[in-house]
Amino acid sequence: MSLSRVSKKWLTTIPSDVRRSLGLNEGDFIMWEVNASKTCATIKVVRDPIKYLKGKYSDPKLRYEVVEETVDKIVMGFTHANNRTRPPNSPSQQGR
Numbered sequence: 001m002s003l004s005r006v007s008k009k010w011l012t013t014i015p016s017d018v019r020r021s022l023g024l025n026e027g028d029f030i031m032w033e034v035n036a037s038k039t040c041a042t043i044k045v046v047r048d049p050i051k052y053l054k055g056k057y058s059d060p061k062l063r064y065e066v067v068e069e070t071v072d073k074i075v076m077g078f079t080h081a082n083n084r085t086r087p088p089n090s091p092s093q094q095g096r
Contacts, residue, residue: 002015014024022045024030029046 002018004012004015006012014030018024024045031044031046033042033044034040035042
């Protein structure tokens with residue numbers, strides 16, 4: 001059994017014997033899973049994250065352009081919500 005400490009910034013070092021046993025390399029991903037009773041965490045090494053995610057979202061309508069457009073709308077909504085001025089064609093501006 002190995003021991004490591006969590007820093008103020010929530011970082012930890014994976015002990016060298018654990019790194020060697022798992023064959024970890026720089027750039028590998030680690031997936032954390034906590035059991036139902038929240039008493040134990042299991043880690044799994046994910047060497048190819050694209051392969052892991054492939055097929056996870058099989059919606060043919062989910063394209064980069066659609067996602068980017070949706071994010072732009074959300075960001076612009078937050079931007080305008082933080083400003084005192086309203087964007088052109090907003091509901092409060094249309095009635096004037």
